[in-house]
Amino acid sequence: MSKNRKLLMGTVVEAANKGASGSILQKRNPTIVFVLGGPGSGKGTQCANIVQHYGYTHLSAGDLLRAEIKSGSENGTMIQNMIKEGKIVPSEVTIKLLQRAMEESGKDKFLIDGFPRNEENRAAFEKVTGMEPSFVLFFDCPEEEMERRLLSRNQGREDDNIETIRKRFKVFLESSLPVISYYDAKGKVRKIDAARSVEEVFATVKAIFEPKNEKVLLLYYWLLLRCLTFWY
Numbered sequence: 726m727s728k729n730r731k732l733l734m735g736t737v738v739e740a741a742n743k744g745a746s747g748s749i750l751q752k753r754n755p756t757i758v759f760v761l762g763g764p765g766s767g768k769g770t771q772c773a774n775i776v777q778h779y780g781y782t783h784l785s786a787g788d789l790l791r792a793e794i795k796s797g798s799e800n801g802t803m804i805q806n807m808i809k810e811g812k813i814v815p816s817e818v819t820i821k822l823l824q825r826a827m828e829e830s831g832k833d834k835f836l837i838d839g840f841p842r843n844e845e846n847r848a849a850f851e852k853v854t855g856m857e858p859s860f861v862l863f864f865d866c867p868e869e870e871m872e873r874r875l876l877s878r879n880q881g882r883e884d885d886n887i888e889t890i891r892k893r894f895k896v897f898l899e900s901s902l903p904v905i906s907y908y909d910a911k912g913k914v915r916k917i918d919a920a921r922s923v924e925e926v927f928a929t930v931k932a933i934f935e936p937k938n939e940k941v942l943l944l945y946y947w948l949l950l951r952c953l954t955f956w957y
């Protein structure tokens with residue numbers, strides 16, 4: 726067995742044990758929102774806005790993986806090669822980074838950006854953490870617009886070149902869209918037209934995080950309670 730394979734196996738066992746015994750995180754019963762959409766659809770941009778307005782903690786799977794490369798970890802080269810090829814890193818690696826970040830944050834409301842990106846990501850996260858998202862934000866954007874945005878992102882990312890971008894689009898269609906369909910069948914997907922300006926997109930996001938219906942319902946219950954206490 727190769728050194729990398731052994732390391733990965735160790736991570737799986739460690740993660741599975743944590744899941745079985747119920748991690749500190751599970752006991753905190755956090756709120757989780759998955760933020761999905763194609764590369765360049767505006768996930769990171771909108772997450773920054775949500776953090777400012779609604780006090781969520783933003784965890785970008787891509788950012789965590791890039792930090793892991795920079796840290797010089799044993800998995801670094803493997804992660805770097807996979808990202809350059811537009812491929813999805815094995816779930817055990819990404820889940821371990823997400824779990825650690827959630828635990829270390831001490832917080833209990835998370836925006837998980839760019840995860841789960843395939844069926845393996847989704848199933849492994851639920852199995853290992855025992856947690857499910859409250860809902861899923863899906864930033865829906867045409868490829869031509871995403872391509873334009875990625876080519877002018879200017880963050881010095883090795884995967885923002887036309888060759889890798891095309892590969893990432895293919896992976897999104899083949900592997901990530903089925904995950905969105907899975908949650909859609911459970912009624913958990915909030916689909917947003919992401920081809921508009923940052924401000925317009927955020928106006929729609931706001932409506933999702935501040936559902937007026939719930940406020941109206943609460944007002945009705947309060948009025949009903951007042952009437953009942955008045956009569957009896």
Ligand SMILES: Nc1ncnc2c1ncn2[C@@H]1O[C@H](COP(=O)(O)OP(=O)(O)O)[C@@H](O)[C@H]1O
Pocket residue numbers: 762763764765766767768769770771874875877878879919920921922923924926
């Ligand atoms: N609604 C938008 N309209 C135009 N450009 C946008 C919009 N949202 C994000 N961008 C820009 O597009 C690029 C990709 O956005 P980003 O939030 O990093 O997307 P993702 O995380 O989905 O890849 C960034 O340069 C960002 O500034």
Ligand SMILES: Nc1ccn([C@H]2C[C@H](O)[C@@H](COP(=O)(O)OP(=O)(O)O)O2)c(=O)n1
Pocket residue numbers: 763764765768769785786787788790807808811812813814815819838839840841842846884893
């Ligand atoms: N769940 C994930 C998320 C990202 N990755 C890898 C593969 C992705 O192409 C890169 C970049 O992801 P990132 O979410 O930062 O990219 P975008 O914001 O969608 O442009 O990281 C992964 O392997 N698994």
Ligand SMILES: [Mg+2]
Pocket residue numbers: 768769785787839
């Ligand atoms: Mg991003």
